[in-house]
Amino acid sequence: MVDLLDKHRGIAERHKRMMELGVNAVNLVNDRILSPTRGFIQGRETILAGTNNYMGITFDADCIAAGQKAMADFGTGTTGSRIANGSYAMHKELEAELARFLNRKHCIVFTTGYQANLGMLSGLAGPNDTIYLDADSHSSIYDGCTLSGAKLVRFRHNDATDLDKRLSRSEGEGGKLVVVEGIYSMLGDRAPLADFVAVKKKHGFQLLADEAHSFGVLGPHGRGLADEVGLEDDIDFVVGTFSKSVGAIGGFGAGNHPLFETLRYAMRPYMFTASSSPASIATSLAAVKKLAAEPERRARLAANSARLFNGFKALGLELGTDQVSPVVAVKCPDEPTTIMMWNALLQNGVYVNIALPPGTPNKLCLLRCSVSAAHSDAEIDQIIATFGRVVAGRGN
Amino acid sequence: MNAPADIVAQIVTLLQPYNKGGVTLTAETDIPAELNIDSVDIMDFVMEVEDFYDIEIPLNVVSETRTIGDLALVVAKRRKA
Ligand SMILES: Cc1ncc(COP(=O)(O)O)c(C=O)c1O
Numbered sequence: 001m002v003d004l005l006d007k008h009r010g011i012a013e014r015h016k017r018m019m020e021l022g023v024n025a026v027n028l029v030n031d032r033i034l035s036p037t038r039g040f041i042q043g044r045e046t047i048l049a050g051t052n053n054y055m056g057i058t059f060d061a062d063c064i065a066a067g068q069k070a071m072a073d074f075g076t077g078t079t080g081s082r083i084a085n086g087s088y089a090m091h092k093e094l095e096a097e098l099a100r101f102l103n104r105k106h107c108i109v110f111t112t113g114y115q116a117n118l119g120m121l122s123g124l125a126g127p128n129d130t131i132y133l134d135a136d137s138h139s140s141i142y143d144g145c146t147l148s149g150a151k152l153v154r155f156r157h158n159d160a161t162d163l164d165k166r167l168s169r170s171e172g173e174g175g176k177l178v179v180v181e182g183i184y185s186m187l188g189d190r191a192p193l194a195d196f197v198a199v200k201k202k203h204g205f206q207l208l209a210d211e212a213h214s215f216g217v218l219g220p221h222g223r224g225l226a227d228e229v230g231l232e233d234d235i236d237f238v239v240g241t242f243s244k245s246v247g248a249i250g251g252f253g254a255g256n257h258p259l260f261e262t263l264r265y266a267m268r269p270y271m272f273t274a275s276s277s278p279a280s281i282a283t284s285l286a287a288v289k290k291l292a293a294e295p296e297r298r299a300r301l302a303a304n305s306a307r308l309f310n311g312f313k314a315l316g317l318e319l320g321t322d323q324v325s326p327v328v329a330v331k332c333p334d335e336p337t338t339i340m341m342w343n344a345l346l347q348n349g350v351y352v353n354i355a356l357p358p359g360t361p362n363k364l365c366l367l368r369c370s371v372s373a374a375h376s377d378a379e380i381d382q383i384i385a386t387f388g389r390v391v392a393g394r395g396n
Numbered sequence: 397m398n399a400p401a402d403i404v405a406q407i408v409t410l411l412q413p414y415n416k417g418g419v420t421l422t423a424e425t426d427i428p429a430e431l432n433i434d435s436v437d438i439m440d441f442v443m444e445v446e447d448f449y450d451i452e453i454p455l456n457v458v459s460e461t462r463t464i465g466d467l468a469l470v471v472a473k474r475r476k477a
């Protein structure tokens with residue numbers, strides 16, 4: 001008999017090596033969360049600098065009250081899918097609010113952002129179509145592509161010339177969907193949207209942007225990268241998540257296409273899973289309203305991001321991107337050193353994400369910070385000072 | 397059909413940078429099984445093959461290809477098409 005788990009022995013060995021170097025970096029437990037920027041980890045109060053909690057909205061009193069009321073009024077779960085018993089008035093209300101926020105005609109809410117990508121990609125593209133995806137795309141995009149059964153062609157990261165070349169080689173007859181992200185989650189770099197739009201004008205395809213890390217964060221209206229660079233009309237479909245700037249759980253797809261609503265009956269990751277719980281929908285709705293009404297949160301996030309970016313630059317750290325971004329990734333020399341540095345940061349009261357190959361582009365070992373609008377200047381300065389003590393000058 | 401020797405030789409050259417363990421590469425080499433190469437490396441390597449021959453090799457085709465010979469046949473077929 002072949003033991004099915006045999007193939008994962010390599011993972012077990014790598015995990016063991018990591019444990020030998022310190023605590024388990026990929027299975028860390030937050031014992032208590034004190035605020036959007038502080039928690040209790042291993043008995044120590046810790047600054048949280050790797051949570052994607054960009055707006056710091058997770059403890060907002062209005063969002064919490066809305067969630068509590070929804071749970072009291074509608075119960076703990078919907079116990080059903082959106083196409084059966086799981087669509088409540090508040091799901092429709094959230095979709096309408098998001099469509100308004102995004103300035104799009106249609107919006108569909110999913111149970112997670114991961115499922116939003118699975119649903120949108122498999123709903124849009126089928127076996128006769130081709131999806132062109134950026135090489136550094138998030139796993140949910142890769143998985144959505146696989147689920148679609150479409151022909152998959154990968155282009156070099158953020159390289160519109162490379163996409164142009166690959167489109168010129170195309171042999172397929174079917175539709176073409178190009179997928180990019182607003183802000184890439186690992187290095188924090190933005191897609192060069194104008195270049196991609198120029199290629200779109202040349203070849204003709206439909207364009208989807210996953211604004212997971214940029215929704216609520218970038219642009220004068222907080223709608224994402226396309227809003228920041230004024231190219232929203234050229235983006236056919238937007239995907240996003242509630243797990244970052246919205247501080248809840250869930251995801252969405254949006255667009256203006258007249259047939260958009262039919263996707264509800266063509267997306268298995270939408271149809272065959274339970275809808276988001278009332279509490280999650282209600283907190284998301286309250287949070288999206290705040291993103292619209294309180295642009296100062298974005299300004300605060302931008303200022304904090306610049307403070308961390310400039311502080312790290314002054315330490316001589318090598319960063320994932322040259323543009324100020326809420327994702328600030330520090331490049332480290334190798335896996336054991338990165339694990340040791342990560343551990344030292346934690347012991348000094350700073351939590352960041354550790355990101356290792358193959359989960360990173362170009363085999364990079366990264367200490368990845370994400371900035372929050374809720375970080376105080378003092379917290380940002382403490383993160384910088386701690387990196388100065390344990391990371392700077394150690395070969396990164 | 398046998399894999400064309402010139403294409404096999406070219407693929408071997410393109411694969412060499414990913415062959416960290418110094419495995420002897422032949423038409424029979426099973427790329428994912430014998431090379432200790434992760435999925436991202438395989439995709440990056442296939443991009444190099446696509447660019448060298450100026451052809452499209454969709455990832456779905458890659459996942460059905462195991463040996464260097466298999467890949468050489470894909471190249472031969474797509475080059476003609
Ligand atoms: C680019 C990107 N897309 C999609 C997702 C999935 O979002 P969620 O956490 O809501 O499943 C994430 C984050 O996890 C992401 O970084």
